[in-house]
Each structure stands twice: as structure tokens, then as C-alpha cells.
Amino acid sequence: MVIGSFPVGKIFIHGVKRISKPFGDLLIWMGKHHPFIRRYIIIPPAQLYNTFEVRSKLRMLRLKQPRRIPPLSTPIATRLGADMLSEAFVFGIGAGLIYYELSKCEFFEMC
Template sequence: MVIGSFPVGKLFMFGLKRVSKPVGDLLMWMGKHHPFIRHYVIMPPAQLYNVFEVRSKMRMLRLKQPRRIPRLTPPIATRLGADMLSEAIVVAIGLGLIYYEVSKSYKNDQKKQQQVEEERRALDERVDRISDNIERQEHDINCIKAAVKN
């Protein structure tokens, strides 16, 4: 894993794993004490994961697909669902941090590009003024040469 070579990356990943444990415990507690949350928030992702896992394993083993997959028991489904939701929260936090950093660097790049454009515009204006001065001076020189010849 590439992130293993960076100590800051290791610390960040360790911190994310440490944060997911209390979140999972909180979800477990809520699943035990609040039936609505258990039945409508925590258990459905676990049951869906179980269905996908069993079907994919059967497909990889090239076995016949079962018509009906047995449901997980409520304690197992609650634990699996709480773990999945805590990991999803950690991933969402990580993606949010990545989005924040990318948008911040994009804004900085935009500011730098705008400064370069302003500098280029200022240089173009200076070149235009210098070329106008040169044309005026050439006209004056031509007028002086014509006056000297006469």
C-alpha cells in the first residue's frame, strides 16, 4: 500500500480507524435500544450486504444461485450493519476532507492563474505604450530629417 510509506498517512489512517470504533459502538447501542433505528437504518444494509456476498461467492464458485437466501439473525445483522455504517461515516469524512483539499488547491490555482493573466495584461499594455512611443519618435525623426534636407 502506497500510503504505508508516509508516516502522516499512517497516522491519518490509524486515526480514522480509531474514530470508527466509537461510532460503531454508538450505532450498536442505538440498535439495541431503539427498535426503529435497528429495523429501518442498521439492519437493511447488513441484510443487503449478506445477499450480495452470498450471491457473489456462489457465482465465484460457479455454483447454482439459490432462490432464497436465509436472513441474518438480528444480533449479527445489527453488528454487521453498525460496522458498515460506521465505516461509511468514516469514508464520508475522508471523502469530505479530500474534496475540501482539492477545492482549496483549485481556488489557489485559480488565484495564481488570475495573477499571471493580470501580469500578462500589464506587460501587454506596457509593450503597446512603448510601441506607440517608438512610432511617435520615428515620426518625429522623419519630420526632423525632412526639415534638415530642406
Template sequence: MVIGSFPVGKVLMFSLKRISKPVGDVLMWMGKHNPFIRQYVIMPPAQLYNTFEVRSKMRMLRLKQPKRIPPLSPAIATSLGANMLSEAIVFGIGIGLIYYELSKTYKKNQKKILEIENQEKVLDELLDRISVDVERQQQDINWISAVLKG
């Protein structure tokens, strides 16, 4: 794995895993003490994950798909759901931080591009003025040459 060669990457991955543990513990506590949260927030993702996992394993083993997959016990579903949701929260925070950094960089680049365009515009205007001056001076030189010859 590439991240293993970078110590900073290892520290970052370890810290993300450590952050998700307290979040999972809070979700587990809420699941044990609040039946509404357990029933409608924590257990459904775990049951859905169980269904997908069983079906995918059966498919990989090339076995017949079961018509009905037995649900997980409430304790196992609560534990699995709390862990999944804590990982999802940490993942969401990570994605949010990445999005924030990318948008900040994008705005910074847009600002640089706008400054460069403004500098080009100023330089083009300056070049136009110099061109007009050169043409006027050439006309003056031609007029002076004509006066001196004639």
C-alpha cells in the first residue's frame, strides 16, 4: 500500500481511526438508550449492509441467491450500524475538508488568473498607446522630411 511509505499518511490514517472510535461509542450509547434512534437510524444501515454482504458472498461463491436473508440480531445490528455510521461521519468530515481545500485553491487560482488577465489588458492598452504614438511620430518625421526636401 502506497500510504505505508509515508509516515505522515500513517499518522493521518491512525488519527482518523482514533477519531471514529468515540463517535461510534456515542452512537452505540444512543442506540442502547434510545429505541427510536436504534430502530430508525442505526439498525437499517447495518441490515442493508448485511443483505449486500450475504448476496455478494453468495454471488462470488456462485451459489444460488437466497430469497430471504435473516436479519441480524439487534445487538449485532446496533454495533455494526454504530461503527458504520461513525466511519461515515469521519469520511464525510474528510471529504468536507478536501472539498474546502480544493475550493480554496480554486479561488486562489481564479484570483491569479484574473490578475494576469488584468495585467495583459493593461499591457495591451499600453502597447496600443505606444503604437499610436509611433504612428504619429512617423507622420511627423515624414512631414519634416517633406518640408526639408521641398
């Protein structure tokens, strides 16, 4: 199925992407005002992403791997974590819609 031929599908996808921006802003606000949420929900995915990114870039350049990757600063990690979680939110909506459409078919067979 090509989504380009369905203008309603394009509008819906654009709307879902627009929802992620206020969701990300809410996560950033919560990260600034709630230390528990910042420390245990928002920052760990950002630090993990940073570690994987640095290690993969060094591996691709065939450079020596450091023992410890320096952590991101709190504001940068908060922003990166909020962006990652808002994108995960959009991905979750898309995956849920796909699952819903497939679950309407019996045993996930073609309808």
C-alpha cells in the first residue's frame, strides 16, 4: 500500500508527527521541574544512545575504544532524551495502528 496516493493518510501521519512536538516539550518541562523523572526516565536513554553512538563511530573509524565514555551534560541529555521519547511515542502509535489493522484479519492472514 502506497501512502502517497492517499491524502488522508498523509494528513494523519503529519498530525501524528505534530503531536510529538508538544509531547517532547512536556518531557523537557518535566525534566527541568521533576528530578526523579529527569534522573530515571529521561536521561538514561540519552546516555545509553550517546555511548552506543560514540562507540560505533570509533569502531567505523577503526580507532581505539575508550574504557569510559564521558557522559553528556544534564541539559543536553535532557533534550536528547526528550526527543528520543517523543519519537518513540510516534513510533508506538504507528506500530499500534499497524497491529490494529493486522488484528482485524483472522490469524494475521491476508484479508
